[in-house]
Amino acid sequence: MPAKTVESPFPKQFTDRQWNRYVHQGRDLVDEGSSVQFKLGDLTLKMIPLLGPEGGNRGVFIVLDRYADEIGSNVHTLLRYRHEATAWPPDKRASGVSWSIHAALDALEDRFELIHNPPDGKRWTEDKALSFAGRLPHRPLTKAEKLDRVRVLMNQDEYAAEAVAEMLKRPNVAHQVMASPENQRIVYRAHHEQRIEAANARFAAAHERDEEEVEEPVREVRRREPAVDYTRASTEVLELIGMGTTFLVELQRLIPNLHVAEFTDREVRAVLDNHRRIRAALDWCDTVVTTGEKSMDDELARILGEGDDLE
Numbered sequence: 001m002p003a004k005t006v007e008s009p010f011p012k013q014f015t016d017r018q019w020n021r022y023v024h025q026g027r028d029l030v031d032e033g034s035s036v037q038f039k040l041g042d043l044t045l046k047m048i049p050l051l052g053p054e055g056g057n058r059g060v061f062i063v064l065d066r067y068a069d070e071i072g073s074n075v076h077t078l079l080r081y082r083h084e085a086t087a088w089p090p091d092k093r094a095s096g097v098s099w100s101i102h103a104a105l106d107a108l109e110d111r112f113e114l115i116h117n118p119p120d121g122k123r124w125t126e127d128k129a130l131s132f133a134g135r136l137p138h139r140p141l142t143k144a145e146k147l148d149r150v151r152v153l154m155n156q157d158e159y160a161a162e163a164v165a166e167m168l169k170r171p172n173v174a175h176q177v178m179a180s181p182e183n184q185r186i187v188y189r190a191h192h193e194q195r196i197e198a199a200n201a202r203f204a205a206a207h208e209r210d211e212e213e214v215e216e217p218v219r220e221v222r223r224r225e226p227a228v229d230y231t232r233a234s235t236e237v238l239e240l241i242g243m244g245t246t247f248l249v250e251l252q253r254l255i256p257n258l259h260v261a262e263f264t265d266r267e268v269r270a271v272l273d274n275h276r277r278i279r280a281a282l283d284w285c286d287t288v289v290t291t292g293e294k295s296m297d298d299e300l301a302r303i304l305g306e307g308d309d310l311e
Helices: 016-047 060-071 075-087 099-104 126-132 143-153 157-167 171-178 181-213 235-257 265-291 298-306
Strands: none
Touching: 016 060, 016 075, 016 099, 060 075, 075 099, 099 126, 171 181, 181 235, 265 298
């Protein structure tokens, strides 16, 4: 039966006849290379047979490591050849199918039938075999394959953070990312935790300075359990808690260091006026949270909008 003619995908560079000649020559060379790879694997099995039905490899590495040096190869290459020779006994190997495709399918239980029956009825390619076996292809084509490749490339947090930061500089990417409520929650949670850590660090630094100036017994504060589950709380809840916690920590840091004697009367009135507005806003927030009633009376609107007249 004559070999099937392959139509040239580059008619301006190769005629069908030229392309077919190169394809057949290349396939012959790949077949030769695959034969050598399988023969080397078979040779290692002859040198050191498998131990038991489970195919143990005890003592194999030290022998093949020395043997690889003697023949100008690499021990890990020989070990892989050995693995494939074990997975594909000689009578199960498919003629005309490369060693790389055999290797891509080696973990599948039905590989002996599958190697002869590509899913689309065409020839196997290495990437097609890798994808079919659930492994990452060398050239990802589908969305899932491309995402898998990105995950592999960014498996280290340091590089992933730099890559994400670079991607977020693209307005369309940032918009799509932040369109997801889940992503918003994740980003805010990280920002919230950073603010708390920074505030705690500043408070700790100020506390250490105070201890250096005046040695006083320090009462150990028991760490409370989180009031909410930050992995499930809504963005609004996290924002409310975050703003309140940051405000509280900042006050604890600032108040012990206030030089009140230097405040003018006008500055004192401004601070007190601002605190009244804060208390009014907190009371309003408490009412909204507990009752759901968001209306604002005229007096509250005046206090929040203008502040009390202390003149």
